[in-house]
Amino acid sequence: MNEVSGQELLIDVGVSGPDKSSGSAKSSRDGARNQATYTTANDSMASVRTSLAQYQSAYSSLAGQSQHSADREPVSPNQEPALLPITEASQSVGTIASTIGGRYSRSMVGFEESDDEESDEENAMGLSDTDSYVSEFSQDLAEYGADVVSVGINGPNAYAAYLYIGNMLAYLAAGLYLLATTNVPERKSPYFKDYYDMTTAVLKVLLYSGLSAGISVAWVHLLRTQTRKVVWMTTLTAPVVSVGMAVWAATQLMLVPGVEGLFGYRVRNIIVIIVLLVLAARFAWSITQRKQEIERSVDIIQLACTVLLQNKELYAFSLLLLALYGSFATVSAIFATRLPLFSMTETAPEHMWGMAGFLFVSFAWTSAVFVQLQRIVVSSVVCQWYFHRHDPHEPLVLHTLQASTVSALTRQFGTVVLAATFLFAAKTLHVIELCVRTVVSMLRIIPISLVTLAIGRPLHMADAWSSYTLVYAGFSGRGFFSSSRTVTQLLQQHQLMHSPVVSLIKSTMTCLGLVASIVFGYVLGVQSMQSMSMHSAFVAVGSSGMVFALQQMATHVLVCTVEALVVCYAIDMEVDSCHSIDVVERMARV
Structure with missing residues (x-):
């Protein structure tokens, strides 16, 4: 944490990935997406966001934070998050790779990350490229009905x-x-x-x-x-x-x-x-x-x-x-x-x-x-x-x-x-x-x-x-x-x-x-x-x-x-x- 000011605490953290040698455009875009916004709340489940694309919150934007800033209290020492000093992992959930046919894919909690261009298009439409398995299954269930609920050979094990x-x-x-x-x-x-x-x-x-x-x-x-x-x-x-x-x-x-x-x-x-x-x-x-x-x-x-x-x-x-x-x-x-x-x-x-x-x-x-x-x-x-x-x-x-x-x-x-x-x-x-x-x-x-x-x-x-x-x-x-x-x-x-x-x-x-x-x-x-x-x-x-x-x-x-x-x-x-x-x-x- 670098600074605690008033009612907001901004933290810049980077999520390690397998490729760190991308171009300047991609680096700037990733840097913007990895900027986390943390606001303290009275409830015990306040959270820190590390990726706006992955964990988009209703309070992630500055406008949303300003709207709710009146309800926030100043950060006290007791309210500071007890984040553990974690060294950058050589293999993280974001970089646990599965090499299938020579193809390297990143996944987190079973979520397949799409390309940056596709992510930008989805973000422009208000979608997240990291919908969970439960969310995706729920959407498929509502759209396809019985076609996604069979116990057929498509299911694992x-x-x-x-x-x-x-x-x-x-x-x-x-x-x-x-x-x-x-x-x-x-x-x-x-x-x-x-x-x-x-x-x-x-x-x-x-x-x-x-x-x-x-x-x-x-x-x-x-x-x-x-x-x-x-x-x-x-x-x-x-x-x-x-x-x-x-x-x-x-x-x-x-x-x-x-x-x-x-x-x-x-x-x-x-x-x-x-x-x-x-x-x-x-x-x-x-x-x-x-x-x-x-x-x-x-x-x-x-x-x-x-x-x-x-x-x-x-x-x-x-x-x-x-x-x-x-x-x-x-x-x-x-x-x-x-x-x-x-x-x-x-x-x-x-x-x-x-x-x-x-x-x-x-x-x-x-x-x-x-x-x-x-x-x-x-x-x-x-x-x-x-x-x-x-x-x-x-x-x-x-x-x-x-x-x-x-x-x-x-x-x-x-x-x-x-x-x-x-x-x-x-x-x-x-x-x-x-x-x-x-x-x-x-x-x-x-x-x-x-x-x-x-x-x-x-x-x-x-x-x-x-x-x-x-x-x-x-x-x-x-x-x-x-x-x-x-x-x-x-x-x-x-x-x-x-x-x-x-x-x-x-x-x-x-x-x-x-x-x-x-x-x-x-x-x-x-x-x-x-x-x-x-x-x-x-x-x-x-x-x-x-x-x-x-x-x-x-x-x-x-x-x-x-x-x-x-x-x-x-x-x-x-x-x-x-x-x-x-x-x-x-x-x-x-």
Whole structure:
């Protein structure tokens, strides 16, 4: 910054490009286009423009600034943007090149830059040569209709979409087959109690899952107003509740009459106690070691809540997606109630277990698709809002949300499914890692840190990689692997790929779901065991998984918003610009 005068601050910054040896006319034109105008505002989302052609604002012109200068306050030291000293990058998002057939093209966030002559013509007509993928898709959708919403081979990673659609058809066919080939037994039948216990357990799982979803919605709403208190309360709740549940499980072994003869009951309670104590110790150690990171995560969560308050449609979309997922879970639960009846009619046990395994894997895969669908839609809307919220003809957030959703369900659906597949694999391996850590902590065969280094760390890196890849795919409209190369280079260059603060935010959002899943799963499992049900283990595991999934769906919108802001911040750093002072100041602590 060279000078602060009155109510305006002018900054001259240049965006690096691959060709710096152009003629004098082009140099003067580029210099004029790269002159940035920054005006401070009372709101927390004031922005710095680095290219009038790329980020044309309603207040970019001097006339527009003069018109609104009466509402501006003088710049104080506290209002100055905390821009990081960034050296000129050798390869920026503006210069990440794709050489196809010997042709060098510049792109930023998936935007193809046109020639200067074409840009001048578009600017003369009031158009921008850097309309985002969402804007272009929205325009094509309004102009061409159904011609741009097919899942055909023109979309990236379409093979994954076709594979998933085929799997879902097989899933529905298997469920309908269960309903058609099994009958509800009569009361006098010896199989009636088994079926009744299974149906009752499934209904309880759905009831408690709905209750947990309601708690999550209330938690997110409270988080938007009391961020610091809610974050610390949630973080401290995990070890406290884990210890409390372990103590309660121990009392059940001593106080329940006749438990001495129930060897299986004692073994299950002992396993639950050990797991809860391990979780409590892990959370307590994490809290003591990461106090400063927790405080920094509070600032980032507050920023995400501010973005959601300015884009309330995203929160409504998350609730709608949660309702759709609840409907899918209900249908899946109906299919699950017929599995015991199917085992009675099927003579080959492998057929019954094969059917159960297929239904479970399909359900988990679809759950991952719901999560990734939310991620790509939220990231697209946040990107559009972040870079283009000041554009003169910027569409409403609702229109952007509609276009993003249609694109995610059609042209980009293959990318969503591919990302969901990686997520499903990573979460499955993560569960295996937790089991290995628990066994190692009990037997003390090898150090736990070695397990974390060999298994946990690569899984954490893979999870972050797939998440940011899908976020950038929502920005750019590219395929999964193309987006992966670009965003990996971008985030690693600015050391944002494996941010401990972002990882801690995800852990904070997971705490609520983990605590609720432990409580509800244990309560339902104990009730099933006390009623001598054959499906007590299934009820405990199924209820825990369902509650956790619904909790994550309800709170995942904040995580997606944070990830999108991280990528937006990285792009700003790469091209040496600032579209939000508040984002730059808070993300600088990531």
